[in-house]
Amino acid sequence: MAKSQYEYVRHFENARILLPKTYIVVRLDGRSFTTFSDTHGFQKPNDKAALQLMTQAAMEVFNEFGADLKMAFGESDEYSFVFGKHCTMFKRRESKYVSLIASRFASSYVFHWPSYFPDKKLQYPPTFDARAIEMPSLKYLRDYLSWRQVDTHVNNLYNTCFWALRLKSGMTGPEATARLKGTFSGDKNEILFFTVWDQLQ
Numbered sequence: 001m002a003k004s005q006y007e008y009v010r011h012f013e014n015a016r017i018l019l020p021k022t023y024i025v026v027r028l029d030g031r032s033f034t035t036f037s038d039t040h041g042f043q044k045p046n047d048k049a050a051l052q053l054m055t056q057a058a059m060e061v062f063n064e065f066g067a068d069l070k071m072a073f074g075e076s077d078e079y080s081f082v083f084g085k086h087c088t089m090f091k092r093r094e095s096k097y098v099s100l101i102a103s104r105f106a107s108s109y110v111f112h113w114p115s116y117f118p119d120k121k122l123q124y125p126p127t128f129d130a131r132a133i134e135m136p137s138l139k140y141l142r143d144y145l146s147w148r149q150v151d152t153h154v155n156n157l158y159n160t161c162f163w164a165l166r167l168k169s170g171m172t173g174p175e176a177t178a179r180l181k182g183t184f185s186g187d188k189n190e191i192l193f194f195t196v197w198d199q200l201q
Contacts, residue, residue, distance in 0.1 A: 018092040023085050023135035025144060026101050030077030031127040037077075039123050044167065045159040053109060053116040054079065060108035061101055065089065073145055075152040077128075079105065082141065094132045102130035154185075161188040164195045 018024055030036065042050050058072050058079050068087045073080045081101060083089070090096035106128050113122045135141040158180065165176040180188065 016094040018094050018097070018132060019134045019136075020092065021085050023138075023141045024083040024087060024092075024097065025080050025133040025135060025141070026083070026097050026130055027080045027133065028078065028102055028105055028128045028130050031129055033077035033126070036124075036126055040117070040120060045156070045163040049116045053112060056112045056116070057105045057108040060112075061104050064104050065101070073148055075148065076155065078148075080145070080148060082145075097132045098130040102128050157185060157188050161191050164192055168195050 037047070037050065054074055054077070058074055058081075061079075061081060062069055062072070065081075068083050068089045070082045070084050072082065083097075090100075106126060109128075110122065110125055133144070135144060161180060162176050165171045165179055166173065171179065179191075183191070
C-alpha cells in the first residue's frame with residue numbers, strides 16, 4: 001500500500017484479534033431465507049436440492065481453508081465452521097474470518113446453483129451474515145454443537161408438523177400456527193401420526 005499523508009486514517013480501523021488458544025466457530029446464517037425460499041419455490045418442509053447446495057457451498061469453504069478447519073455443522077440456511085484452538089490463520093483477525101468465509105460460501109452458493117437447480121433461474125443473489133465465536137475449551141465447543149443440533153431437531157419437527165397441517169390437512173398458515181401454539185414434541189409427533197394415518201384411510 002502506497003504511503004501518503006492520508007495514511008493516518010488507517011488508525012481508525014478496528015482490527016479485533018480473537019483470543020489465543022480458543023476454538024473459533026464461524027457461524028453463517030442466511031438473511032431473509034424464508035422469502036428467498038418462497039421466491040424460488042423450495043419444496044416444503046425440506047428441499048433436498050437446496051440442502052445439498054448448502055453442503056456444496058460448505059465443501060468449497062473446506063477446499064479454501066481446509067488445512068485449519070476441523071469440522072462443520074449445517075442446518076437449514078445455517079452453517080457453523082470450527083477452527084482448531086491453535087489456528088493462526090489471518091493472525092486471528094476476526095474481520096478476516098467472518099468476511100472471507102461468508103463471501104466464499106455465498107459466491108459458491110451462486111456458482112453451484114445451476115448444478116442443483118438446472119431448470120430454475122436464480123432470481124437474486126442470497127445474503128449470508130457471519131459471526132465469530134471463541135470457545136475456551138472442548139466442553140464449551142461440544143455444548144455449542146449440541147445446542148445447534150437440538151435447535152435443528154426442534155425446528156425440523158415444528159416445520160414438518162406445520163407443513164403437514166398445511167399440505168395434508170388443508171389448514172391455512174394462521175390455522176396451522178394456532179394449532180401448534182403451546183404444543184410440545186410429543187404433541188407434534190401425535191399430530192404427525194394422525195395426519196399421516198388420515199391420509200392412509
